[in-house]
Amino acid sequence: xxxxxxxxxxxxxxxxxxxxGALGSTLDSFKSLAAAALDPAPTAIVLDAExxxxxxxxxxxKARWPLALVAGFVxxxxxxxxxxxxxxxxxxxxxRGALAAQLQKKLHTWAASSGKRRARVCDVADxxxxxxxxxxxxxxxxxxxxxxxxxxxVCAVEDVCPHAGGRLSxxxxxxxxxxxxxxxSQFDVCSGARLRGPADVDIKKLRVEVDGGQVxxxxx
Ligand code: FES
Numbered sequence: 368x369x370x371x372x373x374x375x376x377x378x379x380x381x382x383x384x385x386x387x388g389a390l391g392s393t394l395d396s397f398k399s400l401a402a403a404a405l406d407p408a409p410t411a412i413v414l415d416a417e418x419x420x421x422x423x424x425x426x427x428x429k430a431r432w433p434l435a436l437v438a439g440f441v442x443x444x445x446x447x448x449x450x451x452x453x454x455x456x457x458x459x460x461x462x463r464g465a466l467a468a469q470l471q472k473k474l475h476t477w478a479a480s481s482g483k484r485r486a487r488v489c490d491v492a493d494x495x496x497x498x499x500x501x502x503x504x505x506x507x508x509x510x511x512x513x514x515x516x517x518x519x520x521v522c523a524v525e526d527v528c529p530h531a532g533g534r535l536s537x538x539x540x541x542x543x544x545x546x547x548x549x550x551x552s553q554f555d556v557c558s559g560a561r562l563r564g565p566a567d568v569d570i571k572k573l574r575v576e577v578d579g580g581q582v583x584x585x586x587x
Pocket of ligand 1: 528529530531532533547548549550551552564565566
């Protein structure tokens with residue numbers, strides 16, 4: 368576990384040191400977003416929600432570290448400041464005094480569920496020179512899934528045809544379009560979009576995460 372704090376607020380940092388000690392986690396603190404070293408993957412990122420640029424940074428942080436809990440704290444909670452922080456998409460918003468206790472409580476379930484949810488697919492190095500289907504997972508938490516690689520882009524979709532259960536990845540792949548081996552329905556394996564029936568709905572697109580040189584499937 369690794370907690371990254373982007374603040375120099377002494378009260379918040381003292382609280383986070385207690386949390387890190389209780390959870391056996393490391394705590395790295397930085398004074399600004401620009402100075403923050405976020406590698407290796409953090410378990411939690413704590414930001415001063417009122418710091419310039421903090422609300423705007425939340426979507427980028429969540430996209431880059433989809434398994435990290437992104438928490439914001441407010442020092443002088445006004446209604447508008449609180450609402451702004453909540454609208455930014457933080458996973459947790461708390462006052463600076465309450466942040467540590469609330470973060471510790473939330474991290475207990477957050478880390479456990481993250482570990483259960485994501486499924487390892489392969490090493491990034493395994494993708495070199497392999498295009499098309501690179502993995503089929505029967506027992507992923509997402510259900511049967513297929514992972515595809517197209518020159519640098521890794522996509523994953525559920526691997527069951529919604530028409531009558533055909534195993535899509537056993538069909539024909541042309542570009543990013545897969546044709547079901549049973550009755551010919553077609554889907555885009557990067558968006559999940561249905562392109563041709565008889566299936567009448569899309570297939571589910573699954574989230575892929577690259578972390579520590581490995582590729583994971585992360586259910587939404
Ligand atoms: S099972 Fe896929 S088209 Fe019928």
